[in-house]
Amino acid sequence: MTNRLFDASVAPSRVPEADARGPWAYLWWLVRIRPWPLVLAAGLGALWMVPLALVPLVIGRAIDEAGQGSGQAGLYLWSLLALGLGILQALAGAGLIQAAVGAEAHALSVTHRVLMRQVVRLGAGLRGQARSGDVAASAAADVASIGNAFEVLGRTIGAAVAAVLVAVALTATSPLLGLAVLIGVPAAVLGIGPLLRPLQARDEAQREQMGIATSQAGDIVAGLRILRGIGGEAGFAERFRHTSQRVRRAGESAGRMEAWIQAAGVFLPGLVTVGVVWLGARLALSGAITAGELVAFYGASAFLTLPVSTATEAAETLSLAKVAAGRVCTLLRLAPGTVRPARPEPLPTGPLPLADSGLGITAAAGRLTVVTAPADRTGVLAERLSRGGAGGGSPDVRLGGVPLDRTDPDGLSARLLHSGPGDVLFSGTVRQELAAGSAPSAEAVARALFAADAADVVDALPGGLDARLDEGGRALSGGQRQRLILARALLAAPDVLILEDPTSSVDAHTEARIVDRVAALRAGRTTVVLSDSPLWRGAADHVVRLEAQAPSDGPDRSSGVSR
Structure with a gap:
């Protein structure tokens, strides 16, 4: 079953029960039930990133071969190796995109299904335990945030592997430069850490305001006919305007923090690059390293900005995914109003008093x-x-x-x-609405419409039973809606x-x-x-x-x- 979770035909009831103890537990559960897309993305991420890290070292070696006058054979050999690394990176990059999208789709699909299953379980009791805006925001924004985290993990693992490989290669050439990289790169990543907690707090505040605004918008749309009758449109529009401004301010606050994280992701690895290049230039002047090794060190240090920026993106994305998973877990922990008894008694057949x-x-x-x-x-x-x-x-x-x-x-x-x-x-055709998932005969539909005195309602709609209803049947009058609900x-x-x-x-x-x-x-x-x-x-x-x-x-x- 776990190998088919991405299959759109898998019903929500067949998805395993989610681990809703906390956000990290839920994200790890998503990994456990179908790890192969993420493992494949991590492997392809390493194959995509490592050639990019090795190219500066190969070019530096080619420069040294040319400078030593060893002939064209060595230069051609290293040039062909650089070309091979480029081809390998291109192929791995194509596969990485597909694997990363597969991992993202898995997280999106499963989270949508566990939310759908929970909403069905809660039924009418959901309204008393959660705002409709929270449910809508979880099904849209929170699910997307979780999917984004799975999409970036493959590249992040590949970036980490490539950074370690570069550090080892630089250490073998110059222990001093290798030590500078081994200290500078982790320090640049850790320097972003203090910004993540404020980002989480601001994103939670924005998410809360979005839930409130979505709930208000739904209430206004559902009650627009009443508001027009009592002249309350302007008042409620003003209320929603104030709410939307709070959402905007919360979004701007979260955006400013994201901008600081992006800036740190460029500035901190840039400092590492400047330091490595400066130190490498001094070693080259002193004769400790060759000119080709200096070029290799410069290219490698410039490459290190990519793993650090990828790690920055991953840290920011995982921070947002943690907030989103926490919201999803909050909904998954809601208890239904009715639960299955330990020893249920069957109902008798036939008419029931x-x-x-x-x-x-x-x-x-x-x-x-x-x-x-x-x-x-x-x-x-x-x-x-x-x-x-x-x-x-x-x-x-x-x-x-x-x-x-x-x-x-x-x-x-x-x-x-x-x-x-x-x-x-619900939205859909009148026929689908009345059937509610079953397949009644045309005679049964006609009898139900006749008994509810709703045949004229259907006849007045363009397309009759095939006419499409808006969500909530907003285009119908109160009496028409009530008669269709009775017919259903x-x-x-x-x-x-x-x-x-x-x-x-x-x-x-x-x-x-x-x-x-x-x-x-x-x-x-x-x-x-x-x-x-x-x-x-x-x-x-x-x-x-x-x-x-x-x-x-x-x-x-x-x-x-x-x-």
Whole structure:
């Protein structure tokens, strides 16, 4: 499985569980599950960088051969060696690009998939634990930062190998110059270290402001129709302008620190080069080294700026990747509202009754039950009746005689569906939206649209079922969105359907049609409607009225009316 993680066909569920203990643990986990792209990039990086380091030494030797009058053969030999090194570098460079992109794509793909899997696991509980802007920023900026770190690692390892090789070669020629390189190059790299922590702090601040701005932008777009109705567009636009300015200032602060790091990456190795050249020139004047060796020392010292600049880039990229991985780990450590019980009990086959002994609610199998409750408690009540898994569901709520807190969440989601005002329409065609990943027949789609009185909504769209919806269905009215969401729930055809205020956004005539048609379509299946509408109560087989509010998690005891 780990060899196929880059394959786009590998589902998120097949990716191993991520190590989310911390940013470095997560980055090392990415390396462990598929190390070969990074190992290949490191090997090719060394093959690409080492010839570049050896060329000045070969040229210096060729100059000495020519100066010693040993004939053209030696000069040709060293020239051919320089040409061979150039060809090797070109071939290794072509392979390095592919390997580095492969390592980057692996990190991008796997991180996207573990985030997608975590979002699916959290479900509706994600909104209460994280800002939507944080999730969007992680899926975009953080994933890109992690991918960039994997792309640069191959070149960095190659640069380190080449720097060591040059230092060894210079030491063999002149121990004094070799010692200067062995001290100067690490000192230049370490000199950048004090700048990394401020860069991390400023990048975290920028990332936090980006999350806030993304969340605000999403809220404004989603509520633009309401804002226009109350005249709040200008006020919210001003709020977003202030937020965007904070993002800009945070970005400028992080950019200044990045500029200082880039400047240090040029200045510090430049000092090393100047020092090595000055020392080599004095040794050449004293006769300790030859003219060719001086040229080799100069070329090698100039080459050392490349490993140092590469190390600078790697340090900066890894610093940003650490911040990004920390954000990803924060999302991965969020716990879902429902978890799988240690010993889940299976639900019985056939129609399922739903009962809450704590509140006195009983929804008979295959019947339509309407529950009226205070408007501010219907959402809590719907969650109470639909949540399952250990630590999530109430032991007082039983589905088919099985307590919700003992049911398998996967089995529960396949048999019970809660549809309410918090549901959204996703981008895509109307057909894809209604099917929600399944393959219903054309007749089933038509029946669901008819029952939700949404056929006219689809007919009015250019392309009908093949018309594309914007995210959230922003181009539709509130009533149109609600009817399409209801049609999607009806098309799912669960054994138990809990509808929370399903007709709150439509007029009375439309509601009357929906009530009659839903009752007919759902005949023989358990349906619970949370609504205070008299039309729903009139069509119900059983009505439960919840008057007062319970101390903890729902309205108090009920009075029931059967029909």
